[in-house]
Amino acid sequence: MRAAVVGGGAYYAGKKRQESQQREAAQDEQIQELSQSQQPVQPQVPAQAGPPAQGGGLGDQLTQLKTLLDSGALTQQEYETAKQRVLSGG
DSSP states (O other): OHHHHHHHHHHHHHHHHHHHHHHHHHHHHHHHHHHHHOOOOOOOOOSOOSOOOSOSOHHHHHHHHHHHHHHTSSOHHHHHHHHHHHHHTO
16 A cells, blocks of 8 residues: 555646746747747847937037937936037037
8 A cells, every 4th residue: 555655646646847847948938939020129229329410509519419318319427518619608
């Protein structure tokens, strides 16, 4: 009787391990399929990533810079650098 209980326990444990391995294999396959189907995202470089063209008043240039920042054409760091250039007259 004891051998039957031990054998039954071993069978159950083996069956659970096999099911677990099958689930892991299915998950690995899904991950591989997803990683192959995703295309790498290419960052879009804006046409005008620097300060606005010279001309116009100081206010106009700062307004153009703020517009570029708000639209995503400039990063915060690029905006700050360009703003300092405009304010210093360079």
